[in-house]
Each structure stands twice: as C-alpha cells, then as structure tokens.
Amino acid sequence: GEDVEQSLFLSVREGDSSVINCTYTDSSSTYLYWYKQEPGAGLQLLTYIFSNMDMKQDQRLTVLLNKKDKHLSLRIADTQTGDSAIYFCAESTHSGGSYIPTFGRGTSLIVHP
C-alpha cells in the first residue's frame, strides 16, 4: 500500500533556508503535493509537481523530485516567522474514478528569531 514518510519536526533560524523531506512508496504516483497548515486552520495547497518533472520553483519555494529514490523535498528560502506551520507531503494515485491523495504525518516547522 501507499506510504508517505516525513520527519515530524524542523527548527530553523529566521532568514535561513528550510528543507523539508518526504519519501513515498507508490511509484505510480502522478502528482506530488506540498500543503501548509497554519494553527487552527485547514490545509492549503502550497505547490505541486508532476511526476515527470525534477524541479519546480515558485518564488521562495523550490520542490525537488527524485523519482528513482521516491524522494521529494521542499526548500523555503529566507524562512520567516510566518512560515511556521505544519507542512504535509502528499502523493496522488488513481483509485476508481478519482485521484485519492495519501498524506504524510506532517512536519512542524518552527522558525525562531
């Protein structure tokens, strides 16, 4: 079955880069996602990458995909205190008529001054 693994905590200093890592097991994943959850809120899509891409950049965010190792990472440049949140990695595979995502357990990013 599908499994998405990510570390539970990451602590960085404001202004540094943050790198959140994720591994997944389903090689048929079509899309891989990063969602952000701020305290007391639902999840919000940050970015996604199609499985035939290696890298995607969007302002301060860089997503790297190593399909051979089934490894996904999210780099946040110049991390700010407002980036403190839980970050979820998710893979999307086809099930019946729909794409059903499988989420990791989330990485709590703590940004300190």
Add this chain to the structure above:
Amino acid sequence: DVKVTQSSRYLVKRTGEKVFLECVQDMDHENMFWYRQDPGLGLRLIYFSYDVKMKEKGDIPEGYSVSREKKERFSLILESASTNQTSMYLCASSATGFGGETQYFGPGTRLLVL
C-alpha cells in the same frame, strides 16, 4: 476562489449522542472527502464521495457514516459518539479531471466527546 465551509468550528458532545458534521463547497466539485487529524498521525481518510449518493470507505470508516444528497454538501455522521472520536475533522473537495486534482480544505471542526 474555492470555498469549503464546515458547519461548526468547535463542538462538544456527550458519549452516545448522534453527531452531524456538515460540509459545503461552492465550486461544483465532484469529489468530497472527510478526514480526521490527530497529533502525530497526520490526516486519515474516513470516507469520500465522487458523486451524489455515491460513497467509498477510506482507511478508518468504522463508527462513521456519510451522506451526499446534493453535490455541494457532504455530511459526516457519528451514530453514537465515543470519546475516541474526539479529534479535528477536516472536509475537502476536488474536481475530477485528468489528474492532479488539488484538494481544497475547510477550516476544520474540533470535536470533543465527553
């Protein structure tokens, strides 16, 4: 902008009560989902629906049922609430396309069962 709303942000119920959690989306999405979120366990899929009156079990359907009578509304029902159902419940919706359907989440309902 896609909007997913949930009927309550906080709910306190007693053991044995029947509990209804309502979710409404305004983007004509085919797919709707119910998750529960617990610390250290991430999101676990309870049920999902890919069409009106259709439902599929997720990973942890025991103790829950769902109803989708209209496309925009997906209800989660706890027939007889128990303390181990104390959790954060998240609803999400997505469109059906050729893949990569982004999920749009509601703000969550924090349920406490006493």
